[in-house]
Amino acid sequence: MQVNITLNPSASRNYTVFIDELSRICLDVKVLIVTNTTVSALHLKSLKPMIQARELHTLILPDGEMYKNFESLQLILNACFEHRLDRKSVLIAFGGGVIGDMTGFAASIFQRGIEFIQIPTTLLAQVDASVGGKTGINNPYGKNLIGSFWQPRAVYCESLFLKTLPKREFAAGVAEIIKMAVTFDSDFFAWLETHDLYDEKHLRHAVHSSIAIKADIVSQDETEQGIRAVLNYGHTFAHVIENQTQYTTYLHGEAVAIGMVMANTLARHLELLSEEECHRIQTLLEKYLLPTRYIIDDVDMFYTHFFLDKKSANDAITFILPHEIGGYTIAKGIEKERVLDALKECNAS
Amino acid sequence: MQVNITLNPSASRNYTVFIDELSRICLDVKVLIVTNTTVSALHLKSLKPMIQARELHTLILPDGEMYKNFESLQLILNACFEHRLDRKSVLIAFGGGVIGDMTGFAASIFQRGIEFIQIPTTLLAQVDASVGGKTGINNPYGKNLIGSFWQPRAVYCESLFLKTLPKREFAAGVAEIIKMAVTFDSDFFAWLETHDLYDEKHLRHAVHSSIAIKADIVSQDETEQGIRAVLNYGHTFAHVIENQTQYTTYLHGEAVAIGMVMANTLARHLELLSEEECHRIQTLLEKYLLPTRYIIDDVDMFYTHFFLDKKSANDAITFILPHEIGGYTIAKGIEKERVLDALKECNAS
Numbered sequence: 147m148q149v150n151i152t153l154n155p156s157a158s159r160n161y162t163v164f165i166d167e168l169s170r171i172c173l174d175v176k177v178l179i180v181t182n183t184t185v186s187a188l189h190l191k192s193l194k195p196m197i198q199a200r201e202l203h204t205l206i207l208p209d210g211e212m213y214k215n216f217e218s219l220q221l222i223l224n225a226c227f228e229h230r231l232d233r234k235s236v237l238i239a240f241g242g243g244v245i246g247d248m249t250g251f252a253a254s255i256f257q258r259g260i261e262f263i264q265i266p267t268t269l270l271a272q273v274d275a276s277v278g279g280k281t282g283i284n285n286p287y288g289k290n291l292i293g294s295f296w297q298p299r300a301v302y303c304e305s306l307f308l309k310t311l312p313k314r315e316f317a318a319g320v321a322e323i324i325k326m327a328v329t330f331d332s333d334f335f336a337w338l339e340t341h342d343l344y345d346e347k348h349l350r351h352a353v354h355s356s357i358a359i360k361a362d363i364v365s366q367d368e369t370e371q372g373i374r375a376v377l378n379y380g381h382t383f384a385h386v387i388e389n390q391t392q393y394t395t396y397l398h399g400e401a402v403a404i405g406m407v408m409a410n411t412l413a414r415h416l417e418l419l420s421e422e423e424c425h426r427i428q429t430l431l432e433k434y435l436l437p438t439r440y441i442i443d444d445v446d447m448f449y450t451h452f453f454l455d456k457k458s459a460n461d462a463i464t465f466i467l468p469h470e471i472g473g474y475t476i477a478k479g480i481e482k483e484r485v486l487d488a489l490k491e492c493n494a495s
Numbered sequence: 496m497q498v499n500i501t502l503n504p505s506a507s508r509n510y511t512v513f514i515d516e517l518s519r520i521c522l523d524v525k526v527l528i529v530t531n532t533t534v535s536a537l538h539l540k541s542l543k544p545m546i547q548a549r550e551l552h553t554l555i556l557p558d559g560e561m562y563k564n565f566e567s568l569q570l571i572l573n574a575c576f577e578h579r580l581d582r583k584s585v586l587i588a589f590g591g592g593v594i595g596d597m598t599g600f601a602a603s604i605f606q607r608g609i610e611f612i613q614i615p616t617t618l619l620a621q622v623d624a625s626v627g628g629k630t631g632i633n634n635p636y637g638k639n640l641i642g643s644f645w646q647p648r649a650v651y652c653e654s655l656f657l658k659t660l661p662k663r664e665f666a667a668g669v670a671e672i673i674k675m676a677v678t679f680d681s682d683f684f685a686w687l688e689t690h691d692l693y694d695e696k697h698l699r700h701a702v703h704s705s706i707a708i709k710a711d712i713v714s715q716d717e718t719e720q721g722i723r724a725v726l727n728y729g730h731t732f733a734h735v736i737e738n739q740t741q742y743t744t745y746l747h748g749e750a751v752a753i754g755m756v757m758a759n760t761l762a763r764h765l766e767l768l769s770e771e772e773c774h775r776i777q778t779l780l781e782k783y784l785l786p787t788r789y790i791i792d793d794v795d796m797f798y799t800h801f802f803l804d805k806k807s808a809n810d811a812i813t814f815i816l817p818h819e820i821g822g823y824t825i826a827k828g829i830e831k832e833r834v835l836d837a838l839k840e841c842n843a844s
Contacts, residue, residue: 216569227636255604258631258642259718282607287576293607294643369608 147350149357151277152365153297163277163301163357165350168196171238171263171302176201176231180222180249181240182209185267188310193240193265203229207245211393214244214284216292222252236261236299242268242315243275243398247293250281254296261299267307269319269349270399273326273356276301278364278374288454289385289393295369303353305346317434318399323352324430325406326359329379332472334359339430376474379466380405386451387440396437403436411495412488413467416480423471445489449482496699498706500626501714502646512626512650512706514699517545520587520612520651525550525580529571529598530589531558534616537659542589542614552578556594560742563593563633565641571601585610585648591617592624592747596642599630603645610648616656618668618698619748622675622705625650627713627723637803638734638742644718652702654695666783667748672701673779674755675708678728681821683708688779725823728815729754735800736789745786752785760844761837762816765829772820794838798831 147165177199181190186206194202205225207218226235239249239262246264253262266276282293308316320343327335334355341348360377367374383405388396396404407428413419428438442448452463465477465485496514526548530539535555543551554574556567575584588598588611595613602611615625631642657665669692676684683704690697709726716723732754737745745753756777762768777787791797801812814826814834 216565220565223634223641227634227640251604255600255641255643257640258629258644280607285572285576291576291606292572292604294604295607 147354149277149354149361151297151361153279153368159297161298161300163303163361165303165354165357166305168265168302168304170196170198172198173236174200176229176235177203177238178225178229178231178235179204179238179240180207180225180245180252181205182207182242182245184209185241185245185307189267189307190240192306197238199236201229207248209241209244211244211284214248216283216285218248219252219283222248223256226252226256231256231260233257233260236263238263238265239298240265240267241271242266243271246271246275247281247290248283250279250296250298251283251293254281254294259296262296264298264301265307266301266303268311269308269316269353270322270397271319272303272308272353273319274322274360276303277357277360279368289388303357305350308349313435314397314400317436318397318402320434321399321403321406321431321436323356324427325377325379325402326356328406328427328468328471329376329466329474330359330363330472331355332470335426335430335471339426343434375464375476376466379468379474380409382452382463382465383408386448389451389454390448400437403431404438404440406431407438408440408488408492409465409467411492412465412480412485413469413475415484415488415491416467416477418467418469418475420470423468426471427468439492439495442489442493445486445493448489449485496703498626498703498710500646500710502628502717508646510647510649512652512710514652514703514706515654517614517651517653519545519547521547522585523549525578525584526552526587527574527578527580527584528553528587528589529556529574529594529601530554531556531562531594533558534590534594534656538616538656539589541655546587548585550578556597558590558593560593560633563597565632565634567597568601568632571597572605575601575605580605580609582606582609585612587612587614588647589614589616590620591615592620595620595624596630596639597632599628599645599647600632600642603630603643608645611645613647613650614656615650615652617660618657618665618702619671619746620668621652621657621702622668623671623709625652626706626709627726628717638737652706654699657698662784663746663749666785667746667751669783670748670752670755670780670785672705673776674726674728674751675705677755677776677817677820678725678815678823679708679712679821680704681819684775684779684820688775692783724813724825725815728817728823729758731801731812731814732757735797738800738803739797749786752780753787753789755780756787757789757837757841758814758816760841761814761829761834762818762824764833764837764840765816765826767816767818767824772817775820776817788841788844791838791842794835794842797838798834 149163237253239246264276266272279297282290343349380402384401387401410424467475469475498512586602588595613625615621628646631639692698729751733750736750759773816824818824
């Protein structure tokens with residue numbers, strides 16, 4: 147299966163996402179695979195024979211979001227220099243979102259930009275991070291605050307690499323799949339309600355559908371000037387939750403699951419979403435044992451945290467709210483009291 | 496005077512270079528001026544009243560090529576975070592090529608890219624670095640090896656800021672002007688032979704002509720896949736000279752002047768350029784007291800150094816050679832012996 151990503155206006159930057167089609171990548175240049183300790187232990191041996199290159203090098207970084215920083219970026223760049231990569235060389239990001247984001251960022255700034263290939267090994271990275279060209283690192287001021295838009299040359303999503311994924315990480319990926327369905331595709335949402343993603347065939351279909359939705363959005367709005375912001379449904383809340391829990395309690399997809407329920411509650415308060423639709427979404431999230439509640443200590447402080455989010459240009463907050471399953475509203479200028487009321491209800495429910 | 500920079504295919508990234516037209520910049524956003532100790536002492540007081548912004552901040556970095564590194568990049572990014580700049584904010588690069596390259600690079604990766612304005616204060620930066628969107632920093636492996644292509648929103652070239660420029664730095668800028676004329680415009684070269692650039696009116700004309708040439712090249716080839724490489728005339732040699740002298744003996748434009756003479760000698764050996772044309776170019780360089788000779792200790796080692804240059808993708812060297820004044824050849828695969836012969840002649844002359 148394939149999804150073509152068409153980026154306007156520059157046709158030269160289009161690329162393809164291949165789903166379960168990786169057998170052999172032939173590159174007559176120097177190639178550096180960037181991966182982490184966990185993924186390399188499990189899968190590097192099966193990946194390497196699939197890559198035919200003039201020279202094939204590997205860099206293994208420590209595993210974890212806390213290593214998504216300037217130091218790791220420097221390690222990738224230094225490996226590029228040590229192996230004397232040039233402007234025709236290719237980086238391969240082999241891992242989850244952290245490896246993908248950092249490797250893509252390194253590719254975008256090594257000698258002012260070289261090509262890279264994504265081979266995402268988590269469900270979250272397959273359906274979300276690997277498509278769309280957002281790259282970056284964290285720093286003490288926040289997540290993904292430094293980075294670039296840099297499109298991969300190709301993305302290979304392989305079921306093979308998902309087989310070893312822990313259940314919680316699998317569910318975190320499902321959260322983003324559900325997110326796509328809620329905001330953009332009611333048929334897909336209904337399909338998800340009746341199909342089990344633990345079945346590999348169904349999972350492949352869901353990965354394909356999610357990527358197709360994201361590809362469509364990204365094609366329309368590569369650099370998030372408009373509709374791409376809709377992909378942040380649930381994220382405005384999730385970022386605050388992740389921040390307040392120092393990124394240690396929840397996986398990103400788990401925080402997004404809670405964030406979607408919060409957004410839904412606000413949408414219901416604003417009479418955009420029915421109680422029944424809220425219930426359907428929450429039920430689907432809970433089917434995959436995703437968390438849907440987070441007790442907020444101080445709703446006022448939680449509200450203040452929204453303004454630290456980088457998407458809040460010039461101090462205005464935008465909420466992405468479903469106005470039905472399969473439809474979204476980009477809501478600006480909602481009164482603070484309405485937001486606080488929704489947060490209080492989430493706390494009490 | 497103005498020059499419009501048209502970048503295909505994305506019209507949204509076009510911008511204008513204004514020559515002596517800066518009276519007031521109005522930006523209803525947060526603005527951070529990045530400058531260095533030298534420029535701020537001389538000109539910050541006259542610049543500031545020209546910038547009208549919602550908030551105006553300044554970051555003053557130490558002056559010098561040795562500060563064009565990751566640490567200074569971090570200082571710029573941290574200043575952006577400390578002043579809580581957002582995606583609508585604008586950076587202003589107020590200084591020479593070092594400040595311009597670093598500020599542009601920071602702008603390209605802060606929150607995945609914000610706008611920046613170039614106000615170059617050296618002649619070299621006005622005619623070369625500020626136009627074309629190359630940004631970057633040095634690292635222990637070499638110059639400008641990390642960076643991005645990121646176009647400014649506008650460039651303001653002001654004669655005012657050149658008045659305090661030391662003579663050597665002025666001449667280094669003239670070297671790049673001569674470079675443009677030799678490769679692309681014989682009429683402009685003839686004009687340069689008969690006009691004195693110490694005259695402000697003539698200088699303005701020369702700045703305008705150089706920028707117009709560069710704008711034309713960059714429009715055709717933003718990311719240096721083809722014709723843009725011609726701007727590297729003299730640079731293949733200059734990079735080795737700068738490297739061998741640890742970047743301390745020559746200003747970049749001075750090394751380029753020597754590099755042009757070396758390239759001309761090679762071009763003459765290959766019967767591309769006449770002795771008379773070589774002489775005319777050298778005479779014009781010497782009129783501005785630019786160096787045109789460099790004694791090479793070991794021509795073999797000098798030759799080996801070409802291959803360390805980042806432009807040598809997959810181990811092939813490309814020389815940009817004039818085949819007449821106003822015309823260039825992109826020469827690949829020249830035999831090593833021919834190059835060594837030319838280098839030896841330069842040594843002996």
